[in-house]
Amino acid sequence: MSDETLHHVGFVVASIENAAPGFCRIYGVQEISKIYHDPLQRVYVAFLQPQPPGSCQIELVAPAGPDSTVQGFLEKGGGLHHLCYEVSDLDGRLNEMRARGAMMVRKPKPAVAFGGRRIAWVVTAEKLLIEFLERG
Amino acid sequence: MSDETLHHVGFVVASIENAAPGFCRIYGVQEISKIYHDPLQRVYVAFLQPQPPGSCQIELVAPAGPDSTVQGFLEKGGGLHHLCYEVSDLDGRLNEMRARGAMMVRKPKPAVAFGGRRIAWVVTAEKLLIEFLERG
Numbered sequence: 131m132s133d134e135t136l137h138h139v140g141f142v143v144a145s146i147e148n149a150a151p152g153f154c155r156i157y158g159v160q161e162i163s164k165i166y167h168d169p170l171q172r173v174y175v176a177f178l179q180p181q182p183p184g185s186c187q188i189e190l191v192a193p194a195g196p197d198s199t200v201q202g203f204l205e206k207g208g209g210l211h212h213l214c215y216e217v218s219d220l221d222g223r224l225n226e227m228r229a230r231g232a233m234m235v236r237k238p239k240p241a242v243a244f245g246g247r248r249i250a251w252v253v254t255a256e257k258l259l260i261e262f263l264e265r266g
Numbered sequence: 267m268s269d270e271t272l273h274h275v276g277f278v279v280a281s282i283e284n285a286a287p288g289f290c291r292i293y294g295v296q297e298i299s300k301i302y303h304d305p306l307q308r309v310y311v312a313f314l315q316p317q318p319p320g321s322c323q324i325e326l327v328a329p330a331g332p333d334s335t336v337q338g339f340l341e342k343g344g345g346l347h348h349l350c351y352e353v354s355d356l357d358g359r360l361n362e363m364r365a366r367g368a369m370m371v372r373k374p375k376p377a378v379a380f381g382g383r384r385i386a387w388v389v390t391a392e393k394l395l396i397e398f399l400e401r402g
Contacts, residue, residue, distance in 0.1 A: 136321040139275065139349065143392060152391045155366050185272040185351065186322065209393055210346035213275065215321065230291050255288045256279060257345055 134223070137216040137263050138177065138187035142200045142208040146176050146192045153178055153190065162190065166243040171236075172198040175243045189214070212251075214261035220248055223262055227252050235259070270359070273352040273399050274313065274323035278336045278344040282312050282328045289314055289326065298326065302379040307372075308334040311379045325350070348387075350397035356384055359398055363388050371395070 143149035150162045162176040172195055178188045191211060193201045203211055217223045220238055228234065235251035241263075248264045279285035286298045298312040308331055314324045327347060329337045339347055353359045356374055364370065371387035377399075384400045 134321065136272070139346075141392075141394060149392050152367070153394075156363070156368060156390045156394070158362075158366070185270065206342065207393075210275075210348070213346070226294075227292070230294070231288070232292060254292045256277075256285050257343075258277060258289075258292070 133219075134215045134217045136186045137214045138189045139210065140175075140189045140191050140212040140214065140261070142191045142203050142211045144192060144204060144208065146174050146190045149190055149192075150176065153188065157188065167194055168242050169194075170239055170241075171200075173200055177243075212259040212261050214249075214263055216263045216265050218265045220250060220262055220264040224250055224252065227260075227262075231255060232260070238264070269355075270351045270353045272322045273350045274325045275346065276311075276325045276327050276348040276350065276397070278327045278329075278339050278347045280328060280340060280344065282310050282326045285326055285328075286312065289324065293324065303330055304378050305330075306375055306377075307336075309336055313379075348395040348397050350385075350399055352399045352401050354401045356386060356398055356400040360386055360388065363396075363398075367391060368396070374400070 146165050157178050159178045163179050165174050165176045167174055174192045174194050176190050181187045191200055193204055232252040232254050235253050238248040238250040240246040241249040247266050250262050253259050282301050293314050295314045299315050301310050301312045303310055310328045310330050312326050317323045327336055329340055368388040368390050371389050374384040374386040376382040377385040383402050386398050389395050
């Protein structure tokens, strides 16, 4: 992972609108980003901003409907959900992860929350869910 | 949070010995640190090393007995558990977090995994569990 950085940590909530004020207060930030609707993943996502200095971003994720990819996780209580690493070579990184034993969850697709940059998801045998974001 | 950095992300597993090989393979690291036994929290903890460059550390946490602070979380499936921020002024930071509405979970105490540096725990209304580590 020599070229990559931890871009954000995803936290699943029932409602971004309801959770945002508490997260902003706790992190001492003014606001969240625009709330993006990702129809491919059937989620809403938003980021605390400005990003806490020296730290990775906090992403709030909420289901957009009962068939959302995070609905099951929310029903178990929600909370810390995934780590997202930003990488230069997304396809090469995914091949490497597969060779190391990770399972593909979602193949690379453009993500509205990242200006169309591609994201992909893998999960490890120990059930660590990892998102990879192609560097812009 | 101007002076602080995300020090590590904690991931709860049933057994560090069993989980470590898979985590090391996935992250492409050689080994984990010494496994520390923290009798105050009744957990075992270890860190992937070397730390992935440009990223925060990954901490594996496992219960040390059925009365462990992470036993309940493990019984719900384990996984991503907490964020740990390293701060210069631990006591001031905790006062600030309380003023912002966070609940104290554990007051500052020395932690064997950090050479006796003090750690403390808070939880937010949205159930984000945050550890603060006093800068060395």
